Amino acid sequence: MPELPEVETVRRGLAPVMEGQRILSVVLNRPDLRFPLPARFAERVGGTQITRLSRRAKFLVAELSSGDALIMHLGMSGRFTISDGSRPGDFHHEVAPDPKHDHVIFHIEGGHVVTYNDPRRFGFMELWPLQQMEQYPRLAGFGPEPLSNSFSHAWLNEALRDKKTPIKSALLDQRVIAGLGNIYVCEALFRAGISPRRRASTVPGERAARLATAINDVIREAIAAGGSSISDFKAATGELGYFQHTFSVYDREGEPCRKCGAPIRRIVQSGRSSFYCGTCQR
Incomplete structure (x- = not known):
């Protein structure tokens, strides 16, 4: 999707x-x-x-x-x-x-x-x-947009503070951040050095600061690349996105981590695949 x-x-x-x-x-x-x-x-x-x-x-x-x-x-x-x-x-x-x-x-x-x-x-x-x-019911209660003035390290601290779910699941909750999906959550967690297994309530602080920056960077770079054409996605102009060529972890199970060389792992969380490096992400 x-x-x-x-x-x-x-x-x-x-x-x-x-x-x-x-x-x-x-x-x-x-x-x-x-x-x-x-x-x-x-x-x-x-x-x-x-x-x-x-x-x-x-x-x-x-x-x-x-x-x-x-x-x-x-x-x-x-x-x-x-x-x-x-x-x-x-x-x-x-x-x-x-x-x-x-x-x-x-x-x-x-x-x-x-x-x-x-x-x-x-x-x-x-x-x-x-x-x-x-x-509008389908958008009611949604959190701030990445790249917007409303999204910040401080917002992320408050949104995650009492959440007992894994951070990966928390970030897919549209009430925390609007528009994030599986691909870009995996990529942002890798850049921030945070395991998708980590409990969300342990992220506020320095980890949340790294994560807020990583989310904005990943989203900004993906938009500049025209998105990721991993299925049949094309822009309205017919062009393919090419951000998928820069994936660090997503859909790279078993391939070497671009940072440390350890194999990328895949687990299933809430019915979705999470890709991560067990060495770089804690």
């Missing part, structure tokens, strides 16, 4: 085409994705202007002139592609792998066509009043 850097990469690819532009019409090729699409979805979205295209955690948020927010989640296999809409093959940044999975098509002012393709249909789109975004 795309994590924060991948979703931010998609947002940056879509923004030049969608932000400030009017949605002329919406074509729905099915009534549902992971969940049923909102009632009168095409009618409510068509004709509105996208005043801002933002991201919260792993969600894209298109702020519409109607007062609604169009909230979009990519799920496991969702992808946006951009074309100029004239004839097949012209000005395609990316051609969807199988057009039968083109579920939602946005015709944008200026001649662009933005298509949402999702073979597995784990993604979804919802409409919510823009002025009530703080009450």
Whole structure:
């Protein structure tokens, strides 16, 4: 599933085409994705202007002139592609792998066509009043964004102080930090020298200071690299991310640690694989 850097990469690819532009019409090729699409979805979205295209955690948020927010989640296999809409093959940044999975098509002012393709249909789109975004259930109670002014060593100290779960599980809790997923938690813990097994309540202090810095560094570098293309992820422009080529531990079980040469280990925590170096991370 795309994590924060991948979703931010998609947002940056879509923004030049969608932000400030009017949605002329919406074509729905099915009534549902992971969940049923909102009632009168095409009618409510068509004709509105996208005043801002933002991201919260792993969600894209298109702020519409109607007062609604169009909230979009990519799920496991969702992808946006951009074309100029004239004839097949012209000005395609990316051609969807199988057009039968083109579920939602946005015709944008200026001649662009933005298509949402999702073979597995784990993604979804919802409409919510823009002025009530703080009450949107799927984002309610989320913690601060990495790279934001709200996220700091001090925040991490307080958020972890009473948690008895392993630090890996705590960091995947979106109430602690919004948008972090398995890949970047593994990488940040390695950079901070913290074992994923360590109890979260023992991290506040010097370890938390190292961890806050590591989280920001990993997220910043991953965004600059266009995310990690470890499955079928591509940006809206069709480009592959390349951060996966710099992984220190993720998906490197048995390979030598880039720091000490010890084999990278893998354990399962809360149903997810954790990769780490037993020598460098304590």
